[in-house]
Amino acid sequence: MEVALIGFCFILYLTIRYFVIDHDTQADKDRLRFAHGIRLIHLHQYDEALVYFDKAVKTYPKSAIAFAYRAKCHLRNQNAHSALFDLTCALSFDNTIADAYLDKGIALFELNLYSEAFKEFDKAVWYFRGQQPDAIRWRALSRMKLEQYSQAQKDLIRAIELGDENSAYLLKQPPFSNVIYS
Structure with a gap:
């Protein structure tokens, strides 16, 4: 009886832990990880942010957020082709990032497409x-x-x-x- 009660409590703990508490997506985790670079973009320090996200892309080559924010820097530097490349990569890793679709549209618009x-x-x-x-x-x-x-x-x-x-x-x-x- 005690073993069944302990087993039930353990299963309840795992259920709460994985389905209620720890439900951040990879994008949410990456936004926290790259908070400094995102802050640089909000402060309009695009050259510093570009350097930051260049390193982030090299360190985390499958991070959709790193590619998406590096693309924002490229857009601000009027480099639509590089932005388009980064946004295509970002959306291939996570196709739910609304900002990436917006930025990709802007890059295509700037290219007259x-x-x-x-x-x-x-x-x-x-x-x-x-x-x-x-x-x-x-x-x-x-x-x-x-x-x-x-x-x-x-x-x-x-x-x-x-x-x-x-x-x-x-x-x-x-x-x-x-x-x-x-």
Whole structure:
């Protein structure tokens, strides 16, 4: 009886430990691991962050987060091709990083690959659950390049509802400047 009780308690402990307490994803763990480099990006110290994430990619060659943040540095340095390479690697390791889809779309947009950029922005909007105005605005910009103006207008209005002032500015520009909104 005592052995069964101890066994039951042990199984209960393991269940709680692995399914309730320790449920961080690898991306969550990597965000903690690379907190210093992420802080550098938030402080707009992109050159230092690039050096940091170069080392991180070499040390952790299968870290989606390290590749994704190094790509952010490449984007800020206007190196879209390197950013695209890093984002492709990041998404091959973890295809649930919404920021990676957004950044990949931006890199493709900068390379004038609007149809491909739209697809990445659409994925970003989906992974952000439609609550990230930057992703919606970028999707609208790619739609404008693809001459899908009515859908772009709807995206811009949705981004404004989420508080995006850049989208409000875009709606005041042609081809939307003559449209009256209710």
